[in-house]
Amino acid sequence: xxxxxxxxxxxxxxxxxxxxxxxxxxxxxxxxxxxxxxxxxxxxxxxxxxxxxxxxxxxxxxxxxxxxxxxxxxxxxxxxxxxxxxxx
Amino acid sequence: xxxxxxxxxxxxxxxxxxxxxxxxxxxxxxxxxxxxxxxxxxxxxxxxxxxxxxxxxxxxxxxxxxxxxxxxxxxxxxxxxxxxxxxxxxxxxxxxxxxxxxxxxxxxxxxxxxxxxxxxxxxxxxxxxxxxxxxxxxxxxxxxxxxxxxxxxxxxxxxxxxxxxxxxxxxxxxxxxxxxxxxxxxxxxxxxxxxxxxxxxxxxxxxxxxxxxxxxxxxxxxxxxxxxxxxxxxxxxxxxxxxxxxxxxxxxxxxxxxxxxxxxxxxxxxxxxxxxxxxxxxxxxxxxxxxxxxxxxxxxxxxxxxxxxxxxxxxxxxxxxxxxxxxxxxxxxxxxxxxxxxxxxxxxxxx
Numbered sequence: 001x002x003x004x005x006x007x008x009x010x011x012x013x014x015x016x017x018x019x020x021x022x023x024x025x026x027x028x029x030x031x032x033x034x035x036x037x038x039x040x041x042x043x044x045x046x047x048x049x050x051x052x053x054x055x056x057x058x059x060x061x062x063x064x065x066x067x068x069x070x071x072x073x074x075x076x077x078x079x080x081x082x083x084x085x086x087x088x
Numbered sequence: 089x090x091x092x093x094x095x096x097x098x099x100x101x102x103x104x105x106x107x108x109x110x111x112x113x114x115x116x117x118x119x120x121x122x123x124x125x126x127x128x129x130x131x132x133x134x135x136x137x138x139x140x141x142x143x144x145x146x147x148x149x150x151x152x153x154x155x156x157x158x159x160x161x162x163x164x165x166x167x168x169x170x171x172x173x174x175x176x177x178x179x180x181x182x183x184x185x186x187x188x189x190x191x192x193x194x195x196x197x198x199x200x201x202x203x204x205x206x207x208x209x210x211x212x213x214x215x216x217x218x219x220x221x222x223x224x225x226x227x228x229x230x231x232x233x234x235x236x237x238x239x240x241x242x243x244x245x246x247x248x249x250x251x252x253x254x255x256x257x258x259x260x261x262x263x264x265x266x267x268x269x270x271x272x273x274x275x276x277x278x279x280x281x282x283x284x285x286x287x288x289x290x291x292x293x294x295x296x297x298x299x300x301x302x303x304x305x306x307x308x309x310x311x312x313x314x315x316x317x318x319x320x321x322x323x324x325x326x327x328x329x330x331x332x333x334x335x336x337x338x339x340x341x342x343x344x345x346x347x348x349x350x351x352x353x354x355x356x357x358x359x360x361x362x363x364x365x366x367x368x369x370x371x372x373x374x375x376x377x378x379x380x381x382x383x384x385x386x387x388x389x390x391x392x393x394x395x396x397x398x399x400x401x402x403x404x405x406x407x408x409x410x411x412x413x414x415x416x417x418x419x420x421x422x423x424x425x426x427x428x429x430x431x432x433x434x435x436x437x438x439x
Binding site: 037042043044045046047048049051052053055056062063064065067068069071 | 096097098114117118120336338345347348349350351352353390391392393394395397437
């Protein structure tokens with residue numbers, strides 16, 4: 001795993017923790033492979049909120065139809081990485 | 089990023105008025121709904137009623153309180169936090185409604201209002217109005233409907249009257265809204281949405297949509313304390329395009345995704361406590377191309393928050409819509425003043 005992805009994972013975890021007001025977890029301890037829907041309890045409105053802050057942070061658009069694919073922090077990090085790469 | 093999208097979301101919600109409203113509505117993001125047909129009977133028969141179309145009307149009634157309790161307990165375990173009790177007429181089975189309320193305390197009941205629901209069922213009560221009493225008599229075959237509905241729900245904070253616009257009752261809303269305002273009762277607006285195969289005169293036309301938009305705006309301006317609606321509700325529900333074309337409906341019937349949101353959690357139970365994913369939406373057997381139904385919009389427009397977060401005006405319009413939805417559906421939620429007076433066009437999705 002490269003350093004950029006690691007940083008992205010940490011930042012995504014931070015946004016999720018802050019915006020969804022998750023307790024007892026830090027960006028460093030957040031398991032990036034946790035299933036956000038089944039294990040964290042994220043729903044579509046939560047995902048839309050997180051997507052808006054990710055849009056701010058990385059200046060990318062997240063298609064509403066892509067929410068179902070964004071099941072873990074690691075997958076979101078790769079999704080962002082792909083978007084940023086394709087924007088280069 | 090498109091040319092129109094210059095704002096960061098954090099900039100939009102930096103405005104203290106927008107932020108306050110955003111924080112107010114987002115507290116209800118935990119709501120996850122399903123709907124339940126409570127009976128296969130009704131005490132009136134209305135032209136264009138979506139219940140008496142398709143297969144669901146033939147489902148055998150399950151009247152067992154323990155069966156309903158068991159279902160609602162399992163729904164709660166499944167994550168459902170909000171129930172909508174509808175078809176054909178829930179007030180005919182008050183004990184079953186009470187059981188639902190005992191298990192899941194947030195919800196709404198769609199009723200014709202001719203039989204009062206016991207006060208201990210503390211859900212929002214949506215009372216359907218289809219015009220003045222003369223028109224109601226013609227389309228619903230029931231006399232003095234508004235008079236009886238108002239008497240049954242006088243001083244009842246659960247009640248909100250839902251006025252369904254057809255091409256033939258548009259101007260009558262003035263009289264109905266004034267009557268409700270004089271009695272301290274609240275109203276919101278619905279659009280007749282044709283059931284599948286319906287070819288009758290109640291289907292809206294371009295002209296009736298435009299006329300309805302004008303009158304809705306007048307009522308909103310004249311009775312801001314009585315009318316639970318917003319300029320953006322008008323825009324979204326009187327467009328030539330139906331809700332599915334505008335927002336891509338998120339109910340299972342039109343949404344194959346099962347991973348998140350309504351596609352994952354929503355079910356529409358028939359009165360025999362069975363459900364079918366292919367038919368699951370808030371108004372089953374409605375023609376999706378013609379759907380402008382208030383219940384559909386409440387979920388579908390609200391779910392499309394992301395595409396509305398492009399600038400302060402568009403996001404304020406979405407907040408007005410979400411604030412209206414919560415005021416109409418959730419007991420105790422008070423609607424704030426609309427933030428956006430302009431009637432903006434529904435935004436396209438990012439693609």
